[in-house]
Amino acid sequence: MYDKEKLEKIKQDNRNYEADWEKGVEKLAAKGKKGERKDKFVTGSGASVNQLYTPLDIDIDYRSEIGFPGQYPFTRGVQPNMYRGRFWTMRQYAGFSSAEESNARYKYLLEQGQTGLSVAFDLPTQIGYDSDHPMSEGEVGKVGVAIDSLADMEILFNGIPLDKVSTSMTINAPASVLLAFYIAVGEKQGVTPDKLNGTIQNDILKEYSARGTYIFPPTPSMRLITDIFDFCTRNVPNWNTISISGYHIREAGSTASQEVAFTLADGIAYVNAAIIAGLDVDTFAGRLSFFFNAHNDLLEEVAKFRAARRIWAKLMKERFKAKSERSMMLRFHTQTGGSTLTAQQPDNNIVRVAIQTLAAVLGGTQSLHTNSKDEALALPAEDSVRIALRTQQIVAYESGVTETVDPLAGSYYVEALTKRIEDEAWAYINKIDELGGAVKAIEQGYIQKEIQDAAYEYQKEVEAGKRVVVGMNKFQIKEKPPQGLLRVDPSMGFLQAKKVAEMKSKRDGNMVQAILDELRSAAKGNDNMMPIMLKAAKAYCTEGEICDVLREVFGEYTPIQVL
Amino acid sequence: MDLVQLVKEGNRVAIARLITKAENEAPEAAIAMRQLYSETGKAFLIGITGPPGSGKSTLTDKMVKELRKRGKTVGVIAVDPSSPFTGGAILGDRIRMSDLALDDGVFIRSMGTRGSLGGLSKATYDTIKILDAAGFEYILIETVGVGQSEVDIVKTADTTVVVSVPGLGDDIQAIKAGIMEIGDVFVVNKADREGAERVVIELAQMLELNANMGDWFPPILKTVAVRNEGIVEVVDKIMEHREFLTSSGELRNRRKERISNELFNLILKKVSAKISTKLSEENFWDSQLDEIIENQKNPYDVIDRVIDGILQ
Amino acid sequence: MMTERKIRVLVAKPGLDGHDRGAKIIARAFRDAGFEVIYTGLRQTPEQIVAVSIQEDVDVVAISLLSGAHGTLMPKVVKLLREKGADDKLIIGGGVIPDDDIPALKEAGVAEIFTPGTPTSVPIEFIKANVRQ
Known part of the structure; x- marks a missing residue:
């Protein structure tokens, strides 16, 4: 980035600086003192950090590697003016207990100035079991809302006009079923599919490698995903058909570079699958979105987001020959890092979340969920959710970092970190290519092993006190147990099971059976599954019934266990 | 029970x-x-x-x-x-x-x-x-x-x-x-x-x-x-x-061989356990280590003597 | 001639919870502490966990749960173990479990609950001190 002559001079100055420093250290050593407070300086992900970064560390071409926002390779952001146009979507992931209670929470959040909805489903819903299934025991309504059929979905969005909000749904293995429910609710409200805005997570690969809510094996799962790509391109054009997620990979313990690498490797697998299914890359790639984590190492995280954008742009342009600029843009949602929160002194979590919010915003996120301070203890209570949302609003309105685009660009350290993360991620992507792609790498346990090794390493460092977690392994205090945690009514499971049974008794049983038979033959064939899903949704087939048919045809995934 | x-x-x-x-x-x-x-x-x-x-x-x-x-x-x-x-x-x-x-x-x-x-x-x-x-x-x-x-x-x-x-x-x-x-x-x-x-x-x-x-x-x-x-x-x-x-008739042969192996291994194990107990108890060679180091005795004679002692 | 007795531990993930970072870390830490560790994998019913505990004759059943289903699933494992006559095992739990819930779990027969932020050495020492002889 600098001319040769100047660089030579800087090099000379740098040598002098280093020599002076060495001398200083020697003097201190002679007095038995140390110049630095520890032997090794590392990032949150454990990469070593130099004492000083200078122009010598960013020997890259500005125009090809950094460039301008809204332009290839999008290192500085996907829009030309970023938050000067509008802020990111403030989107709090929420949902618990029944559709009625979650509906009330959504209305509260919208009143508080939230600009998009994000639906958390309970585990039975995420794994395709109705609330009255034996495997659902104890889980109904716990980590999200219980949705068994269109009837619940109607209540969930009661009084919320679907043409006015954008809705993100964290649903993966049964994504097409829930999307069908959503489209059906829209139609009941008089909103046609082309007016719907939102995202389904729909990212099965990270379920296998990190999150655990898989149902079917990879091949049929990839087919369901490409069916959604194809269907939405034609019928729900404003829908983000997938949110390729590094969030859970990081939560499972990966490093920042691994988060980028494994997420983009999953992305490559989806693009490949869609191309093999006969789709043209530019028809669907613009609807792919991503989902990353934000941890405490502010600058490393900012660099991570910038590196991810740069790699994806290069991949789409060079490997997949995308023509449309939109196909090359990595747009992403961020959630602050759940695993960074401590159960000890939970108020400290507000500060962590604020740092992570800054990381996401300085990294150019398109939408953001901020965790609530009590999430290491239980589901967030309403006032903790409000503080979390206020954190975003303070960064947006008061911090000043939104007034210009990509303000950290050109920082010697941030650019060097961006480059380092990019290089490390490419090395992983190449390795995964060698293994035959992300699906094969997961089947062989490679990705899981890398993540677990990093997680165990981190844990050992924390326990050895090499990493300080404030309030947890340093600066501890005696605390009273926290009060006022949110509880899900224990009778919820029973009530929801009763609700499904009642709903089932009111349906036209013959029609349900006929549609499920039709679904079965569709699953066995090759046609797009979405139309029949929609038909099943409207006939009030339950999610469990639909998934049972698919389990029967597709089989179930049995994970390789890596320890 | x-x-x-x-x-x-x-x-x-x-x-x-x-x-x-x-x-x-x-x-x-x-x-x-x-x-x-x-x-x-x-x-x-x-x-x-x-x-x-x-x-x-x-x-x-x-x-x-x-x-x-x-x-x-x-x-x-x-x-x-x-x-x-x-x-x-x-x-x-x-x-x-x-x-x-x-x-x-x-x-x-x-x-x-x-x-x-x-x-x-x-x-x-x-x-x-x-x-x-x-x-x-x-x-x-x-x-x-x-x-x-x-x-x-x-x-x-x-x-x-x-x-x-x-x-x-x-x-x-x-x-x-x-x-x-x-x-x-x-x-x-x-x-x-x-x-x-x-x-x-x-x-x-x-x-x-x-x-x-x-x-x-x-x-x-x-x-x-x-x-x-x-x-x-x-x-x-x-x-x-x-x-x-x-x-x-191969099944019987295989099983015989298996039993033979098992007997051999178990006997060896028991004997070696007994020997180690005995050796650690009686410190058979401690006194002779210096002589071995100084080449006054060779280890082979010592081994034979120790074994003879145990097997008696 | 008794060889050194090995402590055998089952690390179990009941229910539908997919968060296994903690379970896998604790499994590795137990191994490094010299225990023999059997890991069930995800989505095990209490019945399966109990059957495995019995066949493997583990000394400890360590249940990891972050989905909020602990109040239902942990007591069920204890109850089934008792019914099967295998009630001499040490049962411990870990995960996102509110303090208020802990007395009821202990009442049900869970020996100890370890919440987020607990170093792995704590359950290891607890097991060594409390395991059946």
Whole structure:
């Protein structure tokens, strides 16, 4: 980035600086003192950090590697003016207990100035079991809302006009079923599919490698995903058909570079699958979105987001020959890092979340969920959710970092970190290519092993006190147990099971059976599954019934266990 | 409550407890094993071995299910390596068999090698007898297949299944190194992968080169265990081999050899334990170390004298 | 001649919870502490966990749960173990479990609950001190 002559001079100055420093250290050593407070300086992900970064560390071409926002390779952001146009979507992931209670929470959040909805489903819903299934025991309504059929979905969005909000749904293995429910609710409200805005997570690969809510094996799962790509391109054009997620990979313990690498490797697998299914890359790639984590190492995280954008742009342009600029843009949602929160002194979590919010915003996120301070203890209570949302609003309105685009660009350290993360991620992507792609790498346990090794390493460092977690392994205090945690009514499971049974008794049983038979033959064939899903949704087939048919045809995934 | 009686009745808590006692070499176990011995010898033992990543556990899972379909009860012993440094182990094989956990006709036990060099832990032999006495008709022994250790398995099992898989470059080399002789049935698992046919051909060529082949020519079968493909054929071939062993009298020979090995090993173990106790008690050589260092005595004479002393 | 007794631990993930970072870390830490560890994998029913605990004759059943289903699933494992006559095992739990819930879990027979931020050495020492002899 600098001319040769100047660089030579800087090099000379740098040598002098280093020599002076060495001398200083020697003097201190002679007095038995140390110049630095520890032997090794590392990032949150454990990469070593130099004492000083200078122009010598960013020997890259500005125009090809950094460039301008809204332009290839999008290192500085996907829009030309970023938050000067509008802020990111403030989107709090929420949902618990029944559709009625979650509906009330959504209305509260919208009143508080939230600009998009994000639906958390309970585990039975995420794994395709109705609330009255034996495997659902104890889980109904716990980590999200219980949705068994269109009837619940109607209540969930009661009084919320679907043409006015954008809705993100964290649903993966049964994504097409829930999307069908959503489209059906829209139609009941008089909103046609082309007016719907939102995202389904729909990212099965990270379920296998990190999150655990898989149902079917990879091949049929990839087919369901490409069916959604194809269907939405034609019928729900404003829908983000997938949110390729590094969030859970990081939560499972990966490093920042691994988060980028494994997420983009999953992305490559989806693009490949869609191309093999006969789709043209530019028809669907613009609807792919991503989902990353934000941890405490502010600058490393900012660099991570910038590196991810740069790699994806290069991949789409060079490997997949995308023509449309939109196909090359990595747009992403961020959630602050759940695993960074401590159960000890939970108020400290507000500060962590604020740092992570800054990381996401300085990294150019398109939408953001901020965790609530009590999430290491239980589901967030309403006032903790409000503080979390206020954190975003303070960064947006008061911090000043939104007034210009990509303000950290050109920082010697941030650019060097961006480059380092990019290089490390490419090395992983190449390795995964060698293994035959992300699906094969997961089947062989490679990705899981890398993540677990990093997680165990981190844990050992924390326990050895090499990493300080404030309030947890340093600066501890005696605390009273926290009060006022949110509880899900224990009778919820029973009530929801009763609700499904009642709903089932009111349906036209013959029609349900006929549609499920039709679904079965569709699953066995090759046609797009979405139309029949929609038909099943409207006939009030339950999610469990639909998934049972698919389990029967597709089989179930049995994970390789890596320890 | 008589543990031995409960084991004979098939009480699962008792079976499990006695195995633990055998693993820990508890004195009660030694007594119980004597009492149980008359009930053993009825089960048919199948060894399954192959390199890590060959899908042994999944194959075992599917074979058990197939045997269950045929109305047989099955015991499974899954052996994983213990860490040489901490002695700890992660015993992960039964993860692949989790839906067998609730089948009363199946009993699965995971074991760490606990420092034994062969692929089988010392207590494996006792565990086989306990499951045998408890009435399990088939006992599958799944072991880590690395290097030489597979030889252990053939000394233990009636039928040995050697599993290989395409895409592990060194796999065939390892097979060459010594397990060609021990396999009674060869399985190429994950046969939907590229290179499966090549593995089959290489195995066939090596088998043909193997001179000391008897009347049983080991078949090579392809499976895709995760999809349950080829499993029926594997079990059929094992049954065929069993038939062959019985009708040819080879079964008795194998078992004799097994007992002979076991006796040899146990005697050696007992004797060496006794010797170490004695040596540590009596400090036979301490006084002579200085003389050895100063070349006044040679170590060989000292060894002979010590041994003569013990054996008296 | 009794060899050193090995402590055997089952690390179990009941229910539908897919968060296994903690379970896998604790499994590795137990191994490194010299224990023999059997890990069930995800989505095990209490019945399966109990059957495995019995067959493996583990000394300890360590249940990891972050989905909020602990109040239902942990007591069920204890109850089933008792019914099967295998009630001499040490049962411990870990995960996102509110302090208020802990007395009821202990009442039900769970020996100890370890919440987020607990170093792995704590359950290891607890097991060594409390495991059946």
